[in-house]
Amino acid sequence: MDFQVIIDNLPLYFQGLWTTVRLVFTALIAGLCLAVPIALLAASKNRWVSILPKAYIYFFRGTPMIVQMYMIYHGMGQFGLMRESFLWVIFKEAYWCALISFALNTAGYTAEILRGAIAQTDFKEIESARAFGMSDAIMYRRIILPSAFRRALPAYGNEVIFMLHGSALAGVITIVDLFGAARIVNARNFVPFESYIAAGLFYLCLTFLIVWGFKMAERHWHAYLRPRES
């Protein structure tokens, strides 16, 4: 094994690292913003309200992310209307296609996590909120959502890791993220082992960082669940 090639190409890897982090972070923020309304609608008891968001969740959780990404990256060009519209500026760029498909995908998974957390709210909490005369909006803002977010935290940590791992797909559609950088290094020097293992190590570090971050977050937000220190 010859890791000199990797050291020579470290700038490329760091460029890829930055792209990966930016892509994942933006997709997660956008996905979370989408997921909250979807989850609220999907948790509704009215079947006509919940059917569309549930179908959204079912589709995005039931199909591979790579298919969703191809549908946006390769698929959108099929429609002449799309190619002529102003949206084409966005849909012809691989970066935007990856970002959009990642955000839509993580929105589906996050919405399901939140929906489950909302559905699990203790009914006594809702009863006492009603007894205090809270309107639905206030009840959601003060009672249901804060506790649902707390319950959703561990599962959301897993979703963030899955998003990071899924983001390697961006390298397949010509984006120079960590995986894309490894592909370039391999293509130039033919060092498949070294180049991909280096990328793997970067991903491993990012995963550990996320795990640590969520541990800290849980320590803060789940402080009331910790056994009391005597």
Place this chain on the structure above:
Amino acid sequence: MSVIIDYIPLILKGMLLTVELALLSLLIAMVLGIAGALAKLSKSPIARSVAGIYTTIIRGIPDLVLMTILFFGGQIIVNDIGDKLGWEYIDISPFMAGTVTLGFIFGAYFAETFRGGILAVSRGEIEAGIAFGMTPIQVFLRITLPAMIRHALPGFGNNWLVLTKATALVSVIGLQDMLYNANLAGGSTRKPFTFLCAVAFLYLVITGVSNFGLRWLDKRYSVGVRKA
């Protein structure tokens, strides 16, 4: 429309490969998973740390990256060993590489699931087995394994669904699964969206059938358990 119908056999052929790939790698993953779970629960510190490293590394690196490492690297390693032992050049088929890689990756996830399942089996049942004079292997095969399935089933179902979706990644390393064939068909007919929709639908079919089967299994293994 007729153009699309011409390509249906190709897509269905790809679907067959996807299902084969998923089932075969499930088999490998379950064997590795049980071995990993037993190693994690064993008294030997070496077995525990080997299993710990295996699950941590596999679950910390994207499956796509692992697949490329094992696919390209595995080929080199096998032939390096073959060179020293004087074998002829061995060409690993993409199907074999894909199956082994997916099995190897998901073995780590199954190890965690099975570990949880084994821990959920009540200690009393195992003690009863020992009291009957069973050997450790008999205790595992007759008591722990059947009793653990019920506890491991939800995690098992989850892993299976993630595994079927991960099979789509093999199209990146050149295996002709349904996604690969759909891209081919979409490229030559200039209707990629139509074919990708068909693939998405077929994945939903696989998921739906699996959910149905998993519910049946759950019912079968929860016989005798009272539910609230």
